Amino acid sequence: MSIKIGTLILKSRVYVPPMAGVTDLVFRRIVRQVDPHCLLSTEMVSSRSAMARPQARIMDLAADEHPIGIQIFGHEPDIMAEAALLAEKKGADFIDINMGCPVPKITKGKDGCALMKEPELAREIITTLKSAVFIPVTVKFRLGWDDDSRNAVEFAQMAEEAGASAVTVHGRTRQQLYSGKADWSFIGLVKKSLSIPVFGNGDVFEPQDAERLLGVSGCDGVAVARGTLGNPWLIPRITRYVEEGVLDDPPDDIERLIVAYRHCLGLVAYKGPRVGINESRRHLTHYTKGLRHSAPFRSRLTQIKEADEALSILVELSERLGGKDARQRFLVGVQNDYLEYGKHPGEWHGNSEGCVQPPVDLDSIAPVAEP
Numbered sequence: 001m002s003i004k005i006g007t008l009i010l011k012s013r014v015y016v017p018p019m020a021g022v023t024d025l026v027f028r029r030i031v032r033q034v035d036p037h038c039l040l041s042t043e044m045v046s047s048r049s050a051m052a053r054p055q056a057r058i059m060d061l062a063a064d065e066h067p068i069g070i071q072i073f074g075h076e077p078d079i080m081a082e083a084a085l086l087a088e089k090k091g092a093d094f095i096d097i098n099m100g101c102p103v104p105k106i107t108k109g110k111d112g113c114a115l116m117k118e119p120e121l122a123r124e125i126i127t128t129l130k131s132a133v134f135i136p137v138t139v140k141f142r143l144g145w146d147d148d149s150r151n152a153v154e155f156a157q158m159a160e161e162a163g164a165s166a167v168t169v170h171g172r173t174r175q176q177l178y179s180g181k182a183d184w185s186f187i188g189l190v191k192k193s194l195s196i197p198v199f200g201n202g203d204v205f206e207p208q209d210a211e212r213l214l215g216v217s218g219c220d221g222v223a224v225a226r227g228t229l230g231n232p233w234l235i236p237r238i239t240r241y242v243e244e245g246v247l248d249d250p251p252d253d254i255e256r257l258i259v260a261y262r263h264c265l266g267l268v269a270y271k272g273p274r275v276g277i278n279e280s281r282r283h284l285t286h287y288t289k290g291l292r293h294s295a296p297f298r299s300r301l302t303q304i305k306e307a308d309e310a311l312s313i314l315v316e317l318s319e320r321l322g323g324k325d326a327r328q329r330f331l332v333g334v335q336n337d338y339l340e341y342g343k344h345p346g347e348w349h350g351n352s353e354g355c356v357q358p359p360v361d362l363d364s365i366a367p368v369a370e371p
């Protein structure tokens with residue numbers, strides 16, 4: 001049965017939820033290339049910053065990304081409502097409110113998971129946003145602040161009453177951060193107490209984990225975050241496994257390296273060489289994790305200064321993995337990417353960090369309405 005988030009009807013039960021510093025436009029387009037239907041989200045966006053810099057690209061969506069939500073955080077209902085309106089104008093299919101972020105920088109105000117300690121303020125935020133926008137409003141939160149205050153069930157009921165159209169629940173408390181194991185049974189208690197769709201979240205790294213989470217919790221869908229790092233193929237593999245019971249093989253090593261390089265090129269092209277390379281280092285190490293013989297290559301990838309360096313390291317690694325044929329296949333795959341991205345990174349002549357270059361087909365970016 002398909003999941004309905006308000007008026008939005010989903011063709012997939014799998015969701016790639018917000019990850020700050022990860023789920024940017026380049027990452028999302030790679031996910032979209034391998035999975036046409038999963039639900040996507042932007043990184044979390046500060047509602048205050050969005051209002052101060054409405055032209056910032058963090059809310060930019062490409063035309064082929066839907067269904068996609070924009071996640072906002074904050075604690076001031078009126079400012080959040082304005083940010084939600086902006087997100088709606090940018091073309092989001094839904095607004096997700098972050099009530100689960102555990103990071104002290106965020107919670108020390110009343111943002112993120114701190115709102116689980118202020119359910120009345122959280123209610124006011126949801127109702128205010130709900131009446132400000134036409135698109136559905138969803139909420140993402142944890143089991144509670146700590147083990148003595150696991151209030152996810154009551155919190156979720158409040159969210160539904162206030163007008164939320166779906167919730168995503170990470171099966172840990174704020175105090176746990178990422179320690180211990182996500183408690184899928186507790187997420188099941190939330191699911192049982194609501195009539196809106198619930199996405200269960202936490203510790204899904206293989207298709208079989210997703211199936212178990214759905215079984216244990218009874219959730220409508222599953223949200224998969226860290227498992228997608230360097231591994232966007234996990235999403236279509238989960239879809240196939242939970243829908244058809246078929247366990248597809250992960251991609252082979254060379255395919256992985258081709259996409260790793262594509263990701264690096266995309267970041268350089270979209271964010272400029274300095275930021276793009278900086279962010280690429282982390283992604284490249286994720287893509288190469290677990291590959292045979294890759295440790296020394298990975299340590300070199302953490303120090304690259306330009307995309308051409310990544311290219312030569314990945315060429316060497318492909319040869320180490322599968323000899324001359326593998327090297328040739330990698331180069332042919334990458335050559336196709338040059339065509340796709342339009343420019344060899346070595347020929348990138350942009351002089352501004354803010355410059356937008358391919359791979360983003362600028363014509364395909366949803367028009368940005370001026371607020």
Ligand SMILES: Cc1cc2nc3c(=O)[nH]c(=O)nc-3n(C[C@H](O)[C@H](O)[C@H](O)COP(=O)(O)O)c2cc1C
Pocket residue numbers: 017018019020021022043044071098099100101140170201202203204223224225226227
């Ligand atoms: C690098 C990183 C950034 C994250 N940023 C956000 C965020 O912006 N908003 C949010 O609601 N959750 C964020 N999360 C939490 C994830 O969405 C997810 O709830 C959590 O990682 C548990 O799921 P997982 O076990 O599948 O990773 C982030 C997680 C990671 C690893």
